[in-house]
Amino acid sequence: MELPPQVHCELRRVRRAFVATFAKGDQMELAAHYSHAFEELRVKFSHSIYLVPPEDNQYYIIKTDASVKAVGAVLTQKSKEGRTNVVSTNSRVLTPAERK
DSSP: OOOOHHHHHHHHHHHHHHHHHHHHTOHHHHHHHHHHHHHHHHHHHHHHOOBOOOOTTSOEEEEEEEOSSEEEEEEEEEOTTSOEEEEEEEEEEOOHHHHO
């Protein structure tokens, strides 16, 4: 999936903020930067994903990720031109019972 140039620019800006925070070594400030940066990235990515209708004659590719708090998946397909297109996405937070 190719991201628009403005998203790449935002990612570089957020990365610089991380590096600057690590250099300071302040854990409370680091946590605040992580929280703020994650929220920024979440908003940027949610506006940069273009879903395409699935093509029945193409194979599906499922990419998944999980942590102790959440799970997520992206359903993609390769176009005839070789580009990876996002067909669907899904994620959710695990319940307390599922975290055990």
